Amino acid sequence: MNRIIHKITPAVPKAPKLMNVAAYARVSMEKETMLHSFSAQVSYYSEKIQKHPGWSYAGVYADRALTGTKSERPEFQRLLADCRAGKIDLVLTKSISRFARNTVTLLETVRELKALGIDVFFEEQNIHSMSGDGELMLTILASYAQEESRSVSENCKWRIRKKFEQGIPTTSQMNGLKFDHGKVEVIPQEAAIIKMIFHFRLAGMGKNAISRELNELGIPAKNGGIWHESVIDTILRNEKYQGDLVLQKYFRTDHLRKIDCRNKGELPKYVVRDNHEAIIPREEFAAVQRIIQKKAAEFPEGYGVHNEFPFTRKLVCAHCGRNYQRRLNNGKLAWQCYTYMVRGKKYCPAKQIHESILESVSAQVLGQLKFDNAVFRKEIRCIHVYPENRLVYEFYDGHTKEAYWKDPSRRDSWTPEMKARAAEQMRRRYAK
Numbered sequence: 001m002n003r004i005i006h007k008i009t010p011a012v013p014k015a016p017k018l019m020n021v022a023a024y025a026r027v028s029m030e031k032e033t034m035l036h037s038f039s040a041q042v043s044y045y046s047e048k049i050q051k052h053p054g055w056s057y058a059g060v061y062a063d064r065a066l067t068g069t070k071s072e073r074p075e076f077q078r079l080l081a082d083c084r085a086g087k088i089d090l091v092l093t094k095s096i097s098r099f100a101r102n103t104v105t106l107l108e109t110v111r112e113l114k115a116l117g118i119d120v121f122f123e124e125q126n127i128h129s130m131s132g133d134g135e136l137m138l139t140i141l142a143s144y145a146q147e148e149s150r151s152v153s154e155n156c157k158w159r160i161r162k163k164f165e166q167g168i169p170t171t172s173q174m175n176g177l178k179f180d181h182g183k184v185e186v187i188p189q190e191a192a193i194i195k196m197i198f199h200f201r202l203a204g205m206g207k208n209a210i211s212r213e214l215n216e217l218g219i220p221a222k223n224g225g226i227w228h229e230s231v232i233d234t235i236l237r238n239e240k241y242q243g244d245l246v247l248q249k250y251f252r253t254d255h256l257r258k259i260d261c262r263n264k265g266e267l268p269k270y271v272v273r274d275n276h277e278a279i280i281p282r283e284e285f286a287a288v289q290r291i292i293q294k295k296a297a298e299f300p301e302g303y304g305v306h307n308e309f310p311f312t313r314k315l316v317c318a319h320c321g322r323n324y325q326r327r328l329n330n331g332k333l334a335w336q337c338y339t340y341m342v343r344g345k346k347y348c349p350a351k352q353i354h355e356s357i358l359e360s361v362s363a364q365v366l367g368q369l370k371f372d373n374a375v376f377r378k379e380i381r382c383i384h385v386y387p388e389n390r391l392v393y394e395f396y397d398g399h400t401k402e403a404y405w406k407d408p409s410r411r412d413s414w415t416p417e418m419k420a421r422a423a424e425q426m427r428r429r430y431a432k
Contacts, residue, residue: 018056021049023092024079024099025062038064045092058088080109083118095124096141103143110138157252164247167272175222175235176279184240184276191279193219197235198280201288207232208327208341215343228342236292242285243278246271310373311335311358311383318386320348326355337385350385354408361405365393 023045027038045060061079082088091113093099099122100106110120110129120129127137160170168182176194178185193214200210211227221227239246247270250260263269315324317337324335333355339348359371362383366375384392393401 019054019089020058020087021052021055021090021092022058022079022082022088023049023060024076025060025094026073026076026098027062027064038062041094049092055090058082080112083113083116086116088118091118091120093120093122096122096138103139107135107139110135153252161248161267164270167245167247167270167275169245169247173222174238174240175231177240177276184245186277186279190222194235194241194279197232198241198284198288201236201291202284207236211342212344216346226342236288239285240276241278241280242282243276244271244273245275310371310376311355313382314380315353315358315383315385317348317350318384319350322348324353324385327352349387351389351407353385353405357405357408361391361403362393365401365403 025038025041025045027041042060042062046057049055049057059082061075063073063075079088079091083091096106099120100109113120114129114135121127122129122138125137125141127141128134129138163170163182169179169184171179173179176187176190178187197210197214200213201207205213207229210232211229214221214227219227221231235241248267249263249269251263251267253259253261309326311324311326313323315335316322317324317339320337320339322338325338325341327334327336327341329336329352334352335355335358336352337348337350340350340352362376362380363369363371366372366379368375379395381394381396384394386392389405389407391403391405393403395401
């Protein structure tokens with residue numbers, strides 16, 4: 001029997017697959033002296049990953065001057081997006097407190113990454129999230145980190161409130177005034193603008209008209225940029241311009257969400273009269289407040305741009321690309337391009353559209369006898385406003401529909417108040 005011999009050639013060993021490794025770093029600028037600098041952390045992780053023989057460098061994701069309690073950190077969110085896209089196998093981070101101080105956020109993130117097969121290694125605690133007891137240890141240690149964050153927050157609140165009790169403001173800067181170690185001083189150049197704003201309001205100009213006038217005059221806002229109606233509104237209501245301080249107008253509900261809420265009696269307020277040099281005389285400031293209160297009484301439901309209305313964020317100007325906003329013009333509710341409202345016709349010639357006209361045209365486009373807000377918000381993604389009164393309705397299902405609107409006649413646009421004023425002028429003219 002002849003033997004048969006076969007030669008088995010050894011297979012070429014495959015090169016081990018490199019692990020895609022990324023790092024996450026966060027530096028709170030308030031504590032930067034206690035930690036490595038921002039650039040040092042990035043350099044440290046970049047070098048560490050690239051020198052490791054079994055790792056492939058997937059980048060360093062670093063947030064700066066943001067707290068670990070917030071989930072909106074842009075680099076942190078980008079890290080998670082790349083993990084979900086399968087670009088990362090391992091995440092390195094300095095410690096639990098650098099990754100997240102919110103226990104819920106930490107555990108939710110770690111569990112999601114674990115389900116994707118992605119490990120997170122916390123260097124300071126020497127914990128791998130994929131290990132058997134990793135989640136238990138993370139839960140315990142994250143609770144300590146969250147409690148530390150709460151303690152720091154409470155200490156800051158106590159310090160700020162003690163300053164309020166002593167009449168010391170914590171504001172850093174504002175138009176016309178500067179704050180230096182608790183003292184308030186007037187900035188002469190900016191104070192002249194504040195006086196102009198109050199003068200305009202007493203002369204009958206609205207907030208939007210004032211902001212547009214300042215922009216057209218080429219007067220820059222604080223730190224450059226342009227003036228906005230919201231800034232004018234804040235200035236006109238601010239008691240600091242008559243020399244007083246009202247402290248603790250706002251407060252924070254908790255250390256996790258960090259949302260500032262208006263103080264409506266939940267905490268004491270502190271009023272300091274004649275704290276500093278006034279920019280606006282008390283009589284003038286009080287007169288402006290009466291105008292504001294009268295306007296608020298006339299429109300208790302509000303008509304400003306801060307409320308949510310059927311056409312909010314739906315109307316897009318085809319000329320400049322900005323959204324339209326709601327305004328009151330001669331007693332009529334209308335929608336106007338934001339650029340026109342803030343900067344004037346020179347920057348955007350878009351016409352305003354009365355709200356009643358928009359409702360009528362929208363009802364026709366949707367095949368309704370009467371405008372239905374619920375149906376409109378459900379069906380229409382946006383309305384592109386073109387010259388020559390052309391509207392292009394974009395539906396959520398992708399199709400579009402074109403419509404045109406007619407300018408209201410001058411007679412129809414007159415309110416009873418306008419007619420009464422015109423009649424009075426006519427009587428005075430013929431009486432001479």
